[in-house]
Amino acid sequence: MTDARRAVGVIMRATFLAAVLGFFSLPLLWLASAPFDAHPTITASVPSLTLANFRSLLDNPYVLSSLRNSVIQAAASAALVVVLAALAAYALSRVRVPGRDALLYVLLLLSSVVTGTAAMVPLFELATRLNLIDTHLGVVLTLSGGLLPAAIFILKDFMDATPTSYEESARVFGASPLQILGHIVIPLVRPGLATIAVWAVANVWGSFLQPFILLRDPDKAPGSVILYTLYTEGGSPRLDLISTFSLLYSLPVVVMYVFVSRRYGFRFHGGIKR
Amino acid sequence: MISLRGLTKEFPGGVRAVDALDLDIGDGEFFALLGPSGCGKTTLLRTIAGLETPTSGTVAIGGADVTRLPPGRRDVAMVFQDYALFPHMDVTANIAYPLRIRKVPRARREEKAAETAARLSLTELLARRPGQLSGGQQQRVALARAIACHPKVFLFDEPLSNLDARLRLEARTFLKRLQRELAVTTVFVTHDQGEALALADRIAVMSAGRITQLGTPAEVFRRPATTFVAGFIGSTPMNLLPGTAEGGRLHVAGAVLPLPSEVPDGPVVYGLRPEYADLSPSPPPFGDGDAFSGKVAVVENLGTAHLVTLECGDHLVQAVAPEGEEPALGALAWVVPRPGRALIYRDDALLTAA
Ligand SMILES: Nc1ncnc2c1ncn2[C@@H]1O[C@H](COP(=O)(O)OP(=O)(O)OP(=O)(O)O)[C@@H](O)[C@H]1O
Ligand SMILES: [Mg+2]
Numbered sequence: 001m002t003d004a005r006r007a008v009g010v011i012m013r014a015t016f017l018a019a020v021l022g023f024f025s026l027p028l029l030w031l032a033s034a035p036f037d038a039h040p041t042i043t044a045s046v047p048s049l050t051l052a053n054f055r056s057l058l059d060n061p062y063v064l065s066s067l068r069n070s071v072i073q074a075a076a077s078a079a080l081v082v083v084l085a086a087l088a089a090y091a092l093s094r095v096r097v098p099g100r101d102a103l104l105y106v107l108l109l110l111s112s113v114v115t116g117t118a119a120m121v122p123l124f125e126l127a128t129r130l131n132l133i134d135t136h137l138g139v140v141l142t143l144s145g146g147l148l149p150a151a152i153f154i155l156k157d158f159m160d161a162t163p164t165s166y167e168e169s170a171r172v173f174g175a176s177p178l179q180i181l182g183h184i185v186i187p188l189v190r191p192g193l194a195t196i197a198v199w200a201v202a203n204v205w206g207s208f209l210q211p212f213i214l215l216r217d218p219d220k221a222p223g224s225v226i227l228y229t230l231y232t233e234g235g236s237p238r239l240d241l242i243s244t245f246s247l248l249y250s251l252p253v254v255v256m257y258v259f260v261s262r263r264y265g266f267r268f269h270g271g272i273k274r
Numbered sequence: 275m276i277s278l279r280g281l282t283k284e285f286p287g288g289v290r291a292v293d294a295l296d297l298d299i300g301d302g303e304f305f306a307l308l309g310p311s312g313c314g315k316t317t318l319l320r321t322i323a324g325l326e327t328p329t330s331g332t333v334a335i336g337g338a339d340v341t342r343l344p345p346g347r348r349d350v351a352m353v354f355q356d357y358a359l360f361p362h363m364d365v366t367a368n369i370a371y372p373l374r375i376r377k378v379p380r381a382r383r384e385e386k387a388a389e390t391a392a393r394l395s396l397t398e399l400l401a402r403r404p405g406q407l408s409g410g411q412q413q414r415v416a417l418a419r420a421i422a423c424h425p426k427v428f429l430f431d432e433p434l435s436n437l438d439a440r441l442r443l444e445a446r447t448f449l450k451r452l453q454r455e456l457a458v459t460t461v462f463v464t465h466d467q468g469e470a471l472a473l474a475d476r477i478a479v480m481s482a483g484r485i486t487q488l489g490t491p492a493e494v495f496r497r498p499a500t501t502f503v504a505g506f507i508g509s510t511p512m513n514l515l516p517g518t519a520e521g522g523r524l525h526v527a528g529a530v531l532p533l534p535s536e537v538p539d540g541p542v543v544y545g546l547r548p549e550y551a552d553l554s555p556s557p558p559p560f561g562d563g564d565a566f567s568g569k570v571a572v573v574e575n576l577g578t579a580h581l582v583t584l585e586c587g588d589h590l591v592q593a594v595a596p597e598g599e600e601p602a603l604g605a606l607a608w609v610v611p612r613p614g615r616a617l618i619y620r621d622d623a624l625l626t627a628a
Contacts, residue, residue, distance in 0.1 A: 165358040168325050173372040173423060174346025183371075187362040 031250070034243030041239065053244040062218050063245065066226035069136070070205060070249075073222055076140045078200040081147050082193055088148075089155035090185055094164070104153055111149035120213055127214055138214045139222075143204050151196045158192030159185065194264035198256060205253055223249045275301040275459050276322065276427060281331035283317050283483075291317035293483035294331070299476075302457045304450070306470035309480035310506065315463040316355075318480070319429050322461065323352050336426055346375075351420035352429040355436070357412050359404035365391065365415050366400045372423030390422045394452075410441045417449075421456065428453075430462035434469060446472055467507045471495060479503050500622050504545045510581055513546045513591050514619075524618075524628070527589040529566045531611065533618070534626050543619040544628075550615035551593035553582055554608045555601060565608040566591045570601045584609055 034040035038050045057063055092100055123142055124133075132138030162185065170180050186193065208224045215221050218229070227249065230241040276299040283292040291314040299305045307315045320326045322333055324345035332341045340348045351372070359368050366387045367374075373383035391397055394414045404412055413433060420428055433449065434442045450473050453460050464470050470477050471491040479487045479494060479502075487499040498504035504512045517526030519542050524533040526544045558565050568584035568591065580600040584591045584607055593609040601607045618625045 163356070163358070165354045165356055166360060168345075169352065169354055169358040170360075170371070170375075171325070172323055172345045172350065172352045174375045176346075179375065183374075184360060187360075 031243060031247055034239065035247045037240070037243075039240070040243055053240045054248075057241050057244045057248070060226075060230070060241070062221065062226050062229070063223075065219060066221055066223040067249070069220055070222035070224070071252075072136055073139050073143070073211070074201045074204040076136065077144045077147065077204045078197045080140060080144045081151050081200040082197050084144070085148055085151035085155050085196060086181075086186065086189075086193060088152045089159050090181060092152065093156045093159035094167075104149070104156070107149035108153055111146050117209065120209065123210075124213055133214060134216050134220060136220065139211050142210050142214065143207055144200075147200050147203055151200065155189065155192050155196060158189040162188045190264055194260050198260050201256060202253055205249075275299055275303070275336060276461070277332075277334040278322070279332045279334075281318070281321060281333065282329045283314075283321055283326055284329045290314075290483050292321060292328070295483070295485060297478060297485065297488070299459060299461060302459055304453050304473060304475045305459075305461045306474035306477045307461065307463045307480060308467060308470040308477050308506075309465065311465055313480045314483040315465070315480055316431055317483075319352075319431055319461060319463050322427075323350055323429050324348050325352075348427075349425050350427040350429055351423055351425040353416045353420050353431065353433050355431045355433075357404075357416040357436075359412055359415055359419070361404050364401050364403055365396060365407075368404065368415055369396075369418045369422050371419060376423070386422060387418075390418045393421075394418045409436050409438075410445065413437060413445060417452070421452075426459065428458055428460040428462075430460065432463055432465070435464070435466070442469075449473065468509055471507070479506065497617070497624060497627070498545075499624055501543055501545065501619050502622070504617065504619075508547055508549075510548045510576075510592065510594065513544075513548065513551075515544045515546075515589055515591070517542055517544045519618075527566055527586045527591060528568075529564070529586070531564060531616075531628065533628055537618055537620075537625055537628075540620065542625070543622075545617040545619060546591075546611050546615065548581060548592040548594045550612045551591075552610045552612065553593045553595040553599070553601065554610055555605070557608055558610050565610045567606065567608050570603055570605050570607050573600050573603060582607070 035053050036050060038052065040053075092104065097103075127133050127138045127142070130138075132141065166184050166188065167180050170184050175183065205222075206224060208228070211222050212225050212228075215225070218226070223245070227242065227245055230238050230245060232238055276297075278295055278297040281292055281295045281297075282290065284290050293314075295318065307318060309315050317326060321328050322335075324333075324340065324343060328341065332339055334340060335348055335350070345352075360371065363371070366384055369387040369390055370378075370383040373386060378386070388397070388400065391400055394417060396411070396414055396418060399407060399411060399415070404415065407415065413436070417433070434445050437445055446469060453473075462473070471494075474491060476488065476490055477494050478485045481502055487494055487503045494503065495507055498507055498512075501514055505514060515527050517524050519533055519537045519539050521539065522533055522535055522537075524531045524537075524542070524544060531544075554565070557567065566584060566586045568586035570582055571585045571590070572581075572583040574581040574583075576594070578597055580595045580597070582593050582595050582600060584593070586609075591609050595601065614627055616628045618628050
């Protein structure tokens with residue numbers, strides 16, 4: 001009796017998990033198969049293998065330049081976010097400022113507004129006045145501004161968790177604040193910095209609204225914007241090109257995740273005797 | 275060499291961790307700050323290092339006022355209680371770090387690190403990370419890092435407290451020899467009175483941010499200035515018994531003892547180290563009154579001797595019995611103080627020895 005009941009339980013659980021798995025894996029399957037399919041539809045099917053989609057994609061003059069633009073914008077934003085967030089988080093973690101935590105929470109709250117849809121009009125206005133329309137810098141600054149509060153918040157947690165006696169020890173030996181940051185703090189929070197960098201790149205890579213609004217010139221547009229131009233004159237999506245470009249566009253981020261977690265995975269060497 | 279004048283450190287919230295402290299530490303001296311937990315030892319050491327800014331008072335090192343100087347310009351080296359070895363650097367890089375800050379060329383500082391490491395028998399460990407070292411090895415690397423920069427002053431915060439008992443004894447001897455050889459002024463913090471007595475040239479016993487007594491280990495051990503110091507110093511706690519002085523005699527715990535004539539009548543505290551009392555199975559010949567008599571309540575084995583606790587009326591009196599002479603539990607025994615070894619306190623100040 002109990003055996004039967006247990007068996008039913010196992011079967012139900014397996015069925016449920018299979019359904020969930022299928023739900024999430026079908027789009028990925030589609031992404032993996034459609035680019036090689038001569039006539040992709042919105043259903044996933046065994047493709048009649050072809051590489052022709054890649055060739056016709058590369059015929060589009062904006063595809064390669066958009067990838068380059070994405071790399072420029074993502075790398076610059078990630079660099080800016082990591083540098084500024086590291087400095088700000090270090091200061092906020094080590095200096096006792098009254099109302100520090102409240103400030104951080106307010107910033108975090110506002111950050112979703114700053115780059116959100118609601119702020120697009122003022123942002124556009126601001127960018128116009130600053131002559132930042134149609135520049136990579138405009139996109140980088142806007143996106144970085146939105147990412148910074150959360151990045152500071154996460155990094156401050158990392159810095160709070162590293163004992164201050166490392167830094168005090170270096171201070172007694174005469175290290176300057178920047179030396180302490182460079183020699184001690186940054187190496188110790190490197191997993192945190194890697195996390196922030198990957199997260200910033202992924203965010204910028206997938207952002208659509210800001211570059212779409214701030215960039216007029218398709219020569220400057222990143223891949224996420226170009227993806228939305230892959231339609232026929234009649235206005236129907238070119239599924240062959242969209243799927244191929246999607247695959248091409250997501251690969252660098254996946255590769256980056258794997259590389260960074262291999263290289264900077266979460267490690268801590270000890271050295272504080274507890 | 276190190277002069278502290280009216281040094282006060284008050285933390286936000288009103289805790290006076292160091293309270294109007296005056297202290298002079300001589301050149302090349304091995305100086306111990308001893309006291310119970312929370313008495314302000316670490317705070318005092320950190321104030322000397324420059325990691326805390328004093329609320330008032332001055333710190334001078336080598337005759338120069340350094341109160342306003344940042345830690346890096348005081349020419350001191352500090353070993354933290356947790357050692358604070360940089361986990362992402364190997365032993366060489368750790369030892370060489372002070373030299374790296376001073377812009378010594380890489381080859382020269384690695385040579386210097388290897389030299390210092392050899393002196394502390396760390397040569398085999400040079401390529402390891404701190405996480406791959408035992409506690410004792412980490413402690414020696416921390417020492418090596420402090421030595422490598424040739425400071426004017428060493429500051430050690432409980433350098434031995436993270437080691438196990440056996441290793442602590444070895445490290446103690448090692449530390450003492452090293453300090454002798456280097457002859458660098460050293461201030462070290464400890465809450466272990468045995469460590470302070472064994473290592474230091476002079477000891478400052480602290481309580482509640484003040485120095486209660488300052489002296490050589492022998493002075494502090496033989497003539498503790500207050501009952502607090504008396505209770506704190508010594509591997510077995512001193513007997514501290516309330517008594518009354520009356521006409522040149524002392525009435526304490528059922529015994530009547532002779533008293534030096536200069537003690538005026540009134541209540542006193544009688545202090546006697548268990549090591550300075552002899553245990554006898556029969557009353558002393560010249561009258562019952564000159565010894566504490568009572569039933570043996572506890573016998574503790576100390577290895578080469580026994581610590582015996584007698585119940586004398588309402589009070590407990592402890593004495594050390596040599597190996598093989600310990601009384602049986604529940605037997606009657608007498609504790610005879612050695613003449614001149616007991617200490618008489620009144621109003622928590624030492625009056626005289628008796
Ligand atoms: N940063 C701080 N802020 C507020 N109070 C502090 C701070 N650091 C120390 N104190 C207080 O100052 C007093 C002395 O502390 P300190 O660390 O100097 O003691 P200690 O003698 O080193 O004790 P232990 O043997 O436990 O290390 C304590 O009451 C402690 O609570
Ligand atoms: Mg301490």
